[in-house]
Amino acid sequence: MCVNFIEAVEVRPFGHSPKSTMIYKTLINPKKRIIELEKTILDEIELKKTTFLYAFRILFGAAIAWMLLDLLHIEKKEWALISVAIVSEPDFGDLRRNTISRIINTISGCLIGIVFIVLTGVNIFSLFLAIAVAIFMGTLIKRYPSSWKLAPSTVIAVMTPAIFQQASWQDALEIALLRTSEVTLGCIVAFLVGWFFSVVKRRFNF
Secondary structure, three states: HHHHHHHHOOOOOOOOOOHHHHHHHHHHHHHHHHHHHHHHHHHHOOOOOOHHHHHHHHHHHHHHOOOOOOOOOOOOOHHHHHHHHOOOOOOOHHHHHHHHHHHHHHHHHHHHHHHHHHOOOOOHHHHHHHHHHHHHHHHHOOOOOOOOOOHHHHOOOOOHHHHOOOOOOOHHHHHHHHHHHHHHHHHHHHHHHHHHHHHHHHHHHO
C-alpha cells in the first residue's frame, strides 16, 4: 500500500544522474529492481558448446605440457602452462597469430637478455637496459608483432631469477634458455592442440 502510494507520486531524487535514478528505483521497488538486474546478467551470459570445448582445450594442452616437462625432469613448469593459456584462442586463425607472435617476442626477449647478461653482467642496471632495448625494438621496427610487450616481459622473466639468486652469468644464461624453452614448448603444444581440434571440428562438422 505504502509502496504503491510512493510509486504514484512524481518524486525524483536530487539530481538526474543515472546513478541517483538507479538508487531511487532500487529503494522504491527493490524486488522489481533485483529481477531486472538478474535478467540483465542472464542476458549477458551465453553458454555455448564452444565455451566448454575451449576450456577443455586449454586444460588438455596444459596437461600435455606438464607431462612433457615432467619427462624432461624440469621442475618449474609454470611458464609453459601460462603460455598454453595465453596463446590458446577459440578461433584457429587467432591461435596461429598468437603462437607466432609469442614465439617471436619470446626469442627476441631471450636474445636481448642474453646479450646484456654477457655484456653488462647479472645486475639490476643490466635488466633495465635490456627492458629499454626490448621496448624500443618493439615500437620502432615496422611490422613487428603487435603484442610487442611480450618481449620486455620475457626479458624480465629470463633475467630476474638470476638477479635474485645472485647467480653467475653462466647460470643466468642457463636460466634464460630454460625459461625460453618452457615458453616455446607451451606455445607449440597450444598450437598443436588447437590444430588437432580444428581438424576434428571440420571433419565431423560440430
